[in-house]
Amino acid sequence: MVQRRLYLDWNATAPVLPQVRQAVVRAFEEAPGNASSIHREGQAARAIIERARRSVARAVGAPAQAVVFSGGATESNNQVLHHHVATTDEPFVICSAVEHPSVIEVVDKLDGQGVGTARWPVDEQGRLDLQWLDDQLAQGATLVSVMWANNEMGNIFDVAAIAEKVHQAGALLHVDGTQALGRIDVDFQAAGVDYLTLSFHKMGGPKGVGATIVREGLKVSALMAGGHQERGRRPGTENVPIIAGVDAAATELVKNLPDWQLALTKRKELFVDTLRSAVPQLELRGAPEHQLPNTVNVAFPGVDGEDLLLALDLEGISASSGSACTAGSLEPSHVILAMGFEEKRARESLRFSFGPTTPLDELGHGAQRIAELVGRLRRLEAEI
Ligand code: PMP
Numbered sequence: 073m074v075q076r077r078l079y080l081d082w083n084a085t086a087p088v089l090p091q092v093r094q095a096v097v098r099a100f101e102e103a104p105g106n107a108s109s110i111h112r113e114g115q116a117a118r119a120i121i122e123r124a125r126r127s128v129a130r131a132v133g134a135p136a137q138a139v140v141f142s143g144g145a146t147e148s149n150n151q152v153l154h155h156h157v158a159t160t161d162e163p164f165v166i167c168s169a170v171e172h173p174s175v176i177e178v179v180d181k182l183d184g185q186g187v188g189t190a191r192w193p194v195d196e197q198g199r200l201d202l203q204w205l206d207d208q209l210a211q212g213a214t215l216v217s218v219m220w221a222n223n224e225m226g227n228i229f230d231v232a233a234i235a236e237k238v239h240q241a242g243a244l245l246h247v248d249g250t251q252a253l254g255r256i257d258v259d260f261q262a263a264g265v266d267y268l269t270l271s272f273h274k275m276g277g278p279k280g281v282g283a284t285i286v287r288e289g290l291k292v293s294a295l296m297a298g299g300h301q302e303r304g305r306r307p308g309t310e311n312v313p314i315i316a317g318v319d320a321a322a323t324e325l326v327k328n329l330p331d332w333q334l335a336l337t338k339r340k341e342l343f344v345d346t347l348r349s350a351v352p353q354l355e356l357r358g359a360p361e362h363q364l365p366n367t368v369n370v371a372f373p374g375v376d377g378e379d380l381l382l383a384l385d386l387e388g389i390s391a392s393s394g395s396a397c398t399a400g401s402l403e404p405s406h407v408i409l410a411m412g413f414e415e416k417r418a419r420e421s422l423r424f425s426f427g428p429t430t431p432l433d434e435l436g437h438g439a440q441r442i443a444e445l446v447g448r449l450r451r452l453e454a455e456i
Contacts, residue, residue: 226367277321350443
């Protein structure tokens with residue numbers, strides 16, 4: 073009998089919702105036109121895009137005209153940072169030390185080009201110190217880039233409090249909402265965000281599509297030249313079927329978010345409680361009081377995370393070490409290093425992330441199997 077796999081890597085990407093799959097297929101069949109054409113086929117394609125824009129706006133508390141579709145959060149993050157630097161006198165960009173590489177690497181590059189930058193440090197639980205921000209704002213920061221929730225720890229940052237400080241100082245706030253979408257409330261206007269960037273594939277939407285959401289009165293320029301689509305802010309023929317999938321994902325989010333949150337919380341409790349009672353010496357990482365309900369970052373002291381990850385894969389459980397594979401060598405995650413862990417301790421971290429439809433009983437059973445494997449690896453380590 074083929075054993076069913078237990079997929080616990082939703083922060084890497086989530087399974088596509090059935091409604092999304094149906095919407096994509098339907099649009100391929102029913103809306104083959106180019107959304108820029110004036111004939112009926114073009115209008116049908118255009119209608120899909122504008123409906124999706126309204127659905128995304130509703131899902132994140134933004135006006136529809138604020139939503140610019142893109143090819144994903146990597147592109148949107150690049151777009152906001154480059155736009156800011158190109159249109160600001162004496163730009164000074166701050167990003168947190170735990171941002172996604174699509175922010176950190178851009179900021180590093182800008183730094184290399186002579187732009188003023190600073191990296192906002194985190195403490196051992198991955199939390200940000202607001203006092204540090206005050207000091208930097210006083211020194212003339214013009215843009216602060218911080219994620220709504222961290223992909224590795226699941227830590228949620230206090231976006232509204234950060235927005236208040238940033239605006240008092242006359243600076244702008246960019247928030248990467250990729251991991252928060254579909255897991256916690258994301259309210260663009262209520263939180264006072266200037267630029268919100270999104271990707272849809274972590275919450276059941278299609279991959280390769282995202283959005284840049286821009287506060288009224290602000291602009292964002294295109295990264296590329298060559299077309300007038302998205303009112304000149306993202307050239308290139310729109311991927312209409314994929315955008316139809318975004319419409320379906322955003323619609324499901326609006327309908328189901330409270331239920332999804334309940335389902336996630338229940339799953340996280342079961343998973344953590346089972347691991348806690350079955351594994352001696354377990355270290356939960358991150359800031360438990362401000363964490364996504366779908367993410368558990370855990371270290372099993374004495375067990376190398378990569379060894380465990382590979383053993384789990386053979387057992388049919390997919391998780392993540394949160395480390396990037398660079399040129400064949402597995403580097404410990406920059407997030408855990410930023411939290412002050414030395415390399416060996418950083419390598420112990422594993423990330424388990426799930427979704428509202430992760431089967432509850434299989435999750436509990438999976439936690440038991442993880443505990444057994446940890447025990448086995450620890451015994452092996454002791455024999456060496
Ligand atoms: N930001 C965060 C926080 C992410 O987790 C990811 C995906 N790993 C991205 C940005 C990049 O998103 P995309 O895959 O849409 O480029």
